[in-house]
Amino acid sequence: MKTKIAVKVDDLTVAYNYKPVLWDIDLEIPEGVLMAIVGPNGAGKSTLIKSILGILKPIAGSVTIYGKPYEKQRRLVAYVPQKGSVDWDFPTTALDVVMMGTYGSLGWIKRPRQKEKKAALEALEKVGMLAFKGRQISQLSGGQQQRIFLARALVQNASIYFMDEPFQGVDATTEIAIINILKELRKAGKTVIVVHHDLQTVPEYFDWVTFLNVKKIATGPVKDIFNDDNLTKTYGINYKVSIQE
Amino acid sequence: MDITEYFSLVFSDYTLRTITLGTAILGAVTGMLGSFAVLRKQSLLGDAISHAALPGIAIAFLITGAKDSNTLLLGALVSGLIGTFWIRGIVKKTHLKSDTALGLILSLFFGFGMLLLTFIQKQPNANQAGLDKYLFGQAATLVESDVWLMAIITGLCLFVLLLFWKEFKILLFDADYTKTLGFNTKFIDVLITSFIVLAIVLGLQTVGVVLMSAMLLAPAAAARQWTNSLSTMVLLAAVFGAFSGVFGTAISASQTNLSTGPVIVLVASVFVFFSFVFSPSRGLLFKQIRVIKNRRDLELHKTLSFMYHIAETHDNISHPHAIKLLNNFQGYTKSTLQKLVEKDYVKLEGKMWRLTETGFNTAANLYTKQSTDDE
Numbered sequence: 001m002k003t004k005i006a007v008k009v010d011d012l013t014v015a016y017n018y019k020p021v022l023w024d025i026d027l028e029i030p031e032g033v034l035m036a037i038v039g040p041n042g043a044g045k046s047t048l049i050k051s052i053l054g055i056l057k058p059i060a061g062s063v064t065i066y067g068k069p070y071e072k073q074r075r076l077v078a079y080v081p082q083k084g085s086v087d088w089d090f091p092t093t094a095l096d097v098v099m100m101g102t103y104g105s106l107g108w109i110k111r112p113r114q115k116e117k118k119a120a121l122e123a124l125e126k127v128g129m130l131a132f133k134g135r136q137i138s139q140l141s142g143g144q145q146q147r148i149f150l151a152r153a154l155v156q157n158a159s160i161y162f163m164d165e166p167f168q169g170v171d172a173t174t175e176i177a178i179i180n181i182l183k184e185l186r187k188a189g190k191t192v193i194v195v196h197h198d199l200q201t202v203p204e205y206f207d208w209v210t211f212l213n214v215k216k217i218a219t220g221p222v223k224d225i226f227n228d229d230n231l232t233k234t235y236g237i238n239y240k241v242s243i244q245e
Numbered sequence: 246m247d248i249t250e251y252f253s254l255v256f257s258d259y260t261l262r263t264i265t266l267g268t269a270i271l272g273a274v275t276g277m278l279g280s281f282a283v284l285r286k287q288s289l290l291g292d293a294i295s296h297a298a299l300p301g302i303a304i305a306f307l308i309t310g311a312k313d314s315n316t317l318l319l320g321a322l323v324s325g326l327i328g329t330f331w332i333r334g335i336v337k338k339t340h341l342k343s344d345t346a347l348g349l350i351l352s353l354f355f356g357f358g359m360l361l362l363t364f365i366q367k368q369p370n371a372n373q374a375g376l377d378k379y380l381f382g383q384a385a386t387l388v389e390s391d392v393w394l395m396a397i398i399t400g401l402c403l404f405v406l407l408l409f410w411k412e413f414k415i416l417l418f419d420a421d422y423t424k425t426l427g428f429n430t431k432f433i434d435v436l437i438t439s440f441i442v443l444a445i446v447l448g449l450q451t452v453g454v455v456l457m458s459a460m461l462l463a464p465a466a467a468a469r470q471w472t473n474s475l476s477t478m479v480l481l482a483a484v485f486g487a488f489s490g491v492f493g494t495a496i497s498a499s500q501t502n503l504s505t506g507p508v509i510v511l512v513a514s515v516f517v518f519f520s521f522v523f524s525p526s527r528g529l530l531f532k533q534i535r536v537i538k539n540r541r542d543l544e545l546h547k548t549l550s551f552m553y554h555i556a557e558t559h560d561n562i563s564h565p566h567a568i569k570l571l572n573n574f575q576g577y578t579k580s581t582l583q584k585l586v587e588k589d590y591v592k593l594e595g596k597m598w599r600l601t602e603t604g605f606n607t608a609a610n611l612y613t614k615q616s617t618d619d620e
């Protein structure tokens with residue numbers, strides 16, 4: 001049986017100024033994988049996600065989600081931005097931020113009601129943050145803020161999840177809690193794409209991996225392509241990771 | 246006229262009532278919209294818009310020759326909007342930082358506006374006098390129709406704010422995410438910005454180009470200190486703005502030779518100062534008090550845990566020890582010992598001290614408690 005392609009990227013080139021930060025990327029992400037995007041700082045990982053999600057306009061190339069352009073498939077996609085991309089001193093509560101995940105399905109003008117609130121509370125519970133629902137977001141620790149962002153994406157109830165460094169600045173316990181949620185999502189048939197920095201944990205957490213450094217170096221199952229050769233090509237130095245099976 | 250006289254006259258005297266209502270409404274609407282500017286960290290935006298409006302006033306005068314405030318403000322609106330959207334364009338196209346673009350447009354438009362004003366001043370036309378009131382504002386020139394215009398625009402602004410509340414909030418917090426949800430962020434952004442321009446233009450006659458941005462920022466900055474909820478912040482900013490308007494008008498009306506605009510801005514600044522010092526959660530005063538209290542608590546806890554380690558060495562936890570022992574411990578003072586006695590953690594007997602049961606248990610729990618507090 002051939003698996004469906006959830007996300008397809010063709011000839012994608014993106015530049016902020018004149019120098020492209022992503023160059024001619026072709027990528028096919030099969031449905032149901034838990035995929036890591038790895039690459040050094042400035043490799044264009046965040047840029048790739050933002051381009052797929054239509055936040056950035058590419059110079060060239062196209063992106064399809066289940067064969068259709070992103071604009072037609074928004075409801076299928078959820079996004080966890082890099083934590084540092086927002087001002088956490090914004091005057092609002094944890095529950096309120098998670099509720100924002102329901103705004104897309106609500107559409108213009110309509111206000112969230114009981115149903116949306118219930119969904120948000122459930123998501124908070126899933127990430128173990130229910131006790132903090134009324135907490136001002138600036139008074140949450142970095143790991144807790146990360147979990148709030150995850151809950152906001154969970155509320156969207158999507159098929160494909162894009163997460164930009166969800167493990168950034170979280171402790172070991174939170175990391176395990178988060179990866180368990182991601183694995184649950186995969187079990188439910190969802191596709192999860194995660195920008196990841198800790199190369200040691202790639203084989204343990206993920207079943208699919210994409211190496212990126214301006215160009216796409218390689219993409220495929222972790223067990224086939226997560227090797228020193230690709231790591232060296234991506235990071236430029238001689239890389240040795242002992243892959244634990 | 247003194248202040249009490251002002252308040253007794255404000256309901257009967259036409260001029261006073263008009264000015265007071267006008268400045269109150271103006272303060273409310275700029276305060277409300279200012280919250281959005283402050284939260285988007287666009288503090289310079291108000292300055293840029295108001296300065297960008299100046300050439301519009303001059304050009305409107307040159308074309309129509311009229312001094313009618315509505316015509317001039319229409320000119321201000323047009324050039325304010327042009328300036329604002331140029332700023333957006335510059336940021337988008339050139340990747341200059343937004344404050345660079347703001348500064349650029351501000352000085353460019355203001356310079357051009359001043360040039361035009363000087364030119365008009367030199368004209369033999371008798372009508373020219375009065376244009377410079379737009380520099381520092383002249384609340385006394387407000388008439389009832391001006392106030393009506395302000396009220397209508399404020400009502401409109403309030404309506405739009407309530408209608409698109411959810412969209413405004415999410416855009417302010419996380420613009421990229423808003424885009425991925427399918428909202429047209431450009432539309433929301435243009436909507437907010439247009440209302441900010443409108444509010445600023447409305448205030449030019451009263452407060453003037455130079456001080457207008459303070460009306461936008463001060464009430465909102467003050468309001469932010471008192472609340473952690475966006476809706477309360479917007480509401481408070483409107484209230485602070487309105488009060489600044491009323492008090493400013495009252496003070497300047499009760500003194501001769503005090504122009505209203507600057508006094509309103511000064512009153513608003515008092516709100517800011519007061520809020521930054523006295524707000525319970527974010528104010529400097531309470532922050533300082535908390536720091537001092539924390540330091541005291543820490544000293545106390547350190548002394549207690551030092552005593553605990555001594556007491557631990559004995560089977561009987563309440564075994565007396567010499568006070569002299571404590572002298573080796575940095576941070577020990579007579580007053581900390583006194584505090585520990587007051588809290589019933591320690592008992593003193595002559596030159597000896599001994600831990601009480603409570604003291605011992607508290608000390609034993611100190612570290613575990615601290616680590617759970619951090620969670």
Ligand SMILES: Nc1ncnc2c1ncn2[C@@H]1O[C@H](COP(=O)(O)OP(=O)(O)OP(=O)(O)O)[C@@H](O)[C@H]1O
Nearest residue numbers: 016017021039040041042043044045046047048340
């Ligand atoms: N808004 C921007 N304007 C101009 N250049 C940018 C902008 N954002 C990113 N870049 C540049 O694009 C390149 C790729 O950035 P990107 O944020 O995608 O990297 P990344 O792989 O996510 O890095 P990190 O691991 O640090 O998050 C970098 O060289 C960066 O300097």
Ligand SMILES: [Mg+2]
Nearest residue numbers: 045046082164
């Ligand atoms: Mg990144």
